[in-house]
Every structure is written in C-alpha cells, then in structure tokens.
Amino acid sequence: MTTLTRDPARPAPGERARNGRGPRLSGPAWLVWRQHRAAFWTLIALTLLCVVVMVLLRGQMMDYLDTLSSSRRKPGSLPPDFEKYSYRLADFGGYLGYLPVLAGVFLGAPLIAGDLETGTAKLVTSQSVSRRRWLTTKLAMPAVLIALSAAVLAAVFSWWWHPVKTLTEQLEWTSGIFFDVTGVMPVAYALLTFSVGAAVGMLLRRTLVSMVVTLGIVVAVGVVWDRFRLDLGHVLSVSTSKGVGPGARLPKLPAGAVQQGQGAHFLTSSGDRLDWTTCLGTSDDSNARTACLESKHVIGWSVDYLPISQMHTMQWLGAGIMLAVSAALVTFIILRARKRLL
Known part of the structure; x- marks a missing residue:
C-alpha cells in the first residue's frame, strides 16, 4: 500500500519540460494575470489591430506616391490631392495620443484600488507572499506590457510618417500628434500616466473614484506638457x-x-x-x-x-523627465505600502 504524495493530475517538477510544454506563470505573476487578463488581452488586441491598420494605410499612401507622375509632383513637395492621406496620418496620430489616458485610467487606477476595495490585497499579503513582492509584480507586469505596446505602435507609426514628414506643413513634427506618438515618447508618457493612476488608486482606495481623479490629472498633465513641450528645444x-x-x-x-x-x-x-x-x-x-x-x-x-x-533630442529629454517622475511615483508607492497599505 502506497501513500499518495502529490496530485497525479499535476506534472512533477521537470516533467513540464519533458512533455513539451513551455513555462507557465505562477505565484503573484499568475494572480496578476488572472485578475487583469481582460484588460491585458484587450490592450494586446488593440495593439495588433492598430498595427495592421497602419501597415495597410501606409501601403496605400506609398502606392499613391509611386504612381504620381513627375509633372504632378515637384521635388520636396506633395500634390494638393495628397491631403486625404495627410488627414489619415494626422487622425491616426491623434487616436494613438489616447494611449496615455487608457494606460492611466483603465490600467493604473484600478490596479491597486481594486484589490484594496475588494479585500484581495489583505488576502494575498496574509499568505507567504510579501507586500513588496506582490506590489512589485503588480506594477511590473502591466508596465512591461504597456511599454511594449507603446514601443510597437510608435515604431510602426514612425515608419508610416517618415517618408513624408518633411514634405508638407500639415504634418508638423512639433505637434503633439507626431511628437508624442513617435520615438521614445509614447513609452515614457504611458508609463507616467500608469504610475499616476496606480498612486492615486493606492491613496483613494476606491476604483471608480480613482479612475475619475486619474482622468483629471492626466488631462492636466497633457495641458502642461503641450504648453512646455517646445521649451525643450533650442530656437x-x-x-x-x-x-x-x-x-x-x-x-x-x-x-x-x-x-x-x-x-x-x-x-x-x-x-x-x-x-x-x-x-x-x-x-x-x-x-x-x-x-x-x-x-x-x-x-x-x-x-x-x-x-x-532637434526632435529626437527633445523627445529623449522629455522622456527622461517623465520616466524620472514615474520612478519617483513607483518609489512612493512601494515605500508607503511598507508602512500603510491595508
């Protein structure tokens, strides 16, 4: 007669590698993914959809430019009927500009506030998981996903915009439609608003209230940034x-x-x-x-x-400021959680 020491339905350590399965999430990482998988999958799906649309629209624009005869297109300029392609580019840049709002309001604000409101934070931290490990995982997983999504969207949009960015005044690079959604800026901006939302959620401890307050702060940050963005350059x-x-x-x-x-x-x-x-x-x-x-x-x-x-230098300088503020907010969240979280 033998004693059952493990669940036969669960593979033993090392067996997962032998049967061909890849690594799986466990512990706090698994919990964070399970809690926010709907938001994570939505972000991934929207990113892929935007990439597909941008690739198609860029293809249409390049086909149009390739078919222009030399008599209709002068060197260094675009024909008047190119406006519809300019509007598409500018409109899509405006849509991508909402990424920081989505990151702060729908991912950052409910992240900690939801657990505090429902008691999940108390349950998790009463187990063998430390507060620091739980909170670090809670912040790191969505931050990495946001950064990857923003980087992919910025790269594809920059690739779309690059062939015509110096050929028409309708696509001025100083506009937030292009400055804030290309290069490193989308990553830094989204991480900043995400950190703001997480900090607000920890302080207010109510999901809906945190989302509303975060929205107001993100809008205020956008107004201030629009006012001082060009001051980063040398006239x-x-x-x-x-x-x-x-x-x-x-x-x-x-x-x-x-x-x-x-x-x-x-x-x-x-x-x-x-x-x-x-x-x-x-x-x-x-x-x-x-x-x-x-x-x-x-x-x-x-x-x-x-x-x-000067565009890239200004973007890196602005991104550095935003990332520094984000780091300060994350430090504040972790230090406050050590003293008073539940």
Missing part, C-alpha cells in the same frame, strides 16, 4: 539683409523646420530685432512707413524656428 534664427520693401522675401527655413513666435521680425544693421508692427501706425502711406523703417536702420527679416534635427 534658431535665420535672417536676410536685402531690405523689407516690395519684392523682399522672408528667409527660407530648412526642410522640416517649424517657425516659432508670432511671425517674422525686422532685423537692424546693429543686429537688433524689432517687432513686425514697428512703424505700422505711423501713416497709411507706404513711403512714410519705409522712411520710418530706414530711420531705424532696418535691413531685412529675421525668423525663429526649430529644426527637425
């Missing part, structure tokens, strides 16, 4: 010295550059810059205004701009 200037009278042209900006400020400035012989409204109210006579400008030694125009070559 350059280009000027002319052939006068400002009839026939005088404004200086030409490099390809992909975006003009900054309210407009062009008058440039004087001493290098000073005057607002374009200078001498505007002296008289309705153009000769009088010309004489006024000559008395101020105006010799040409000066225009401020941001070159597209």
Whole structure:
C-alpha cells in the first residue's frame, strides 16, 4: 500500500519540460494575470489591430506616391490631392495620443484600488507572499506590457510618417500628434500616466473614484506638457539683409523646420530685432512707413524656428523627465505600502 504524495493530475517538477510544454506563470505573476487578463488581452488586441491598420494605410499612401507622375509632383513637395492621406496620418496620430489616458485610467487606477476595495490585497499579503513582492509584480507586469505596446505602435507609426514628414506643413513634427506618438515618447508618457493612476488608486482606495481623479490629472498633465513641450528645444534664427520693401522675401527655413513666435521680425544693421508692427501706425502711406523703417536702420527679416534635427533630442529629454517622475511615483508607492497599505 502506497501513500499518495502529490496530485497525479499535476506534472512533477521537470516533467513540464519533458512533455513539451513551455513555462507557465505562477505565484503573484499568475494572480496578476488572472485578475487583469481582460484588460491585458484587450490592450494586446488593440495593439495588433492598430498595427495592421497602419501597415495597410501606409501601403496605400506609398502606392499613391509611386504612381504620381513627375509633372504632378515637384521635388520636396506633395500634390494638393495628397491631403486625404495627410488627414489619415494626422487622425491616426491623434487616436494613438489616447494611449496615455487608457494606460492611466483603465490600467493604473484600478490596479491597486481594486484589490484594496475588494479585500484581495489583505488576502494575498496574509499568505507567504510579501507586500513588496506582490506590489512589485503588480506594477511590473502591466508596465512591461504597456511599454511594449507603446514601443510597437510608435515604431510602426514612425515608419508610416517618415517618408513624408518633411514634405508638407500639415504634418508638423512639433505637434503633439507626431511628437508624442513617435520615438521614445509614447513609452515614457504611458508609463507616467500608469504610475499616476496606480498612486492615486493606492491613496483613494476606491476604483471608480480613482479612475475619475486619474482622468483629471492626466488631462492636466497633457495641458502642461503641450504648453512646455517646445521649451525643450533650442530656437534658431535665420535672417536676410536685402531690405523689407516690395519684392523682399522672408528667409527660407530648412526642410522640416517649424517657425516659432508670432511671425517674422525686422532685423537692424546693429543686429537688433524689432517687432513686425514697428512703424505700422505711423501713416497709411507706404513711403512714410519705409522712411520710418530706414530711420531705424532696418535691413531685412529675421525668423525663429526649430529644426527637425532637434526632435529626437527633445523627445529623449522629455522622456527622461517623465520616466524620472514615474520612478519617483513607483518609489512612493512601494515605500508607503511598507508602512500603510491595508
């Protein structure tokens, strides 16, 4: 007579490798996946769907560009009927801009608040799993999935945008539609809002309230970011010295550059810059205004701009700030959980 020491339906250690099955989640990782698998699978499905749509739309755009005759397309420009493809690109970039909102409100906010509200956190931490291990796993799994999804979407969208990003003013890289959804920015932005949601959920301990508050904070962060995004760049200037009278042209900006400020400035012989409204109210006579400008030694125009070559540097700087804030929030969550969680 033998004593049964293990469940015969469960494979012994090492047997899983022999029967061809791969590794499975266990412990806190298994629990986190089971709890949030609907949200995780939804994020994966949406990512794959967006990738497929972007690949198809880019293919249509490239087919259209390839079929253009040389008479309809000038070097460095796009025909007027390209607008519908520009709108598709800009609209999809706007849709991708909602990823940080989804990460913060639907993944971050309910993550800890749901467990605190239902008592799951108390049950889990009363077992052999430590609070730190449970909380680390709780934060790491969705963070990795969010980062991977954001990175994939950013890479495919950048691949779609790259062939035409310097050919039309409708696709300005300084716009959040392109700046915030390409490069490293989507990853950092989504992780920031996810960390905000997780911190709010731990503090408020109620799922619905945490989601509403997180939404408000994410919107506020977006407003502040839109206001200060371009301050990360170094504004350059280009000027002319052939006068400002009839026939005088404004200086030409490099390809992909975006003009900054309210407009062009008058440039004087001493290098000073005057607002374009200078001498505007002296008289309705153009000769009088010309004489006024000559008395101020105006010799040409000066225009401020941001070159597209600074885009990646600005993105990495902005991403670094966001990741630093995210790290601070995660540290706050873990330290507070050690003292007061349940």
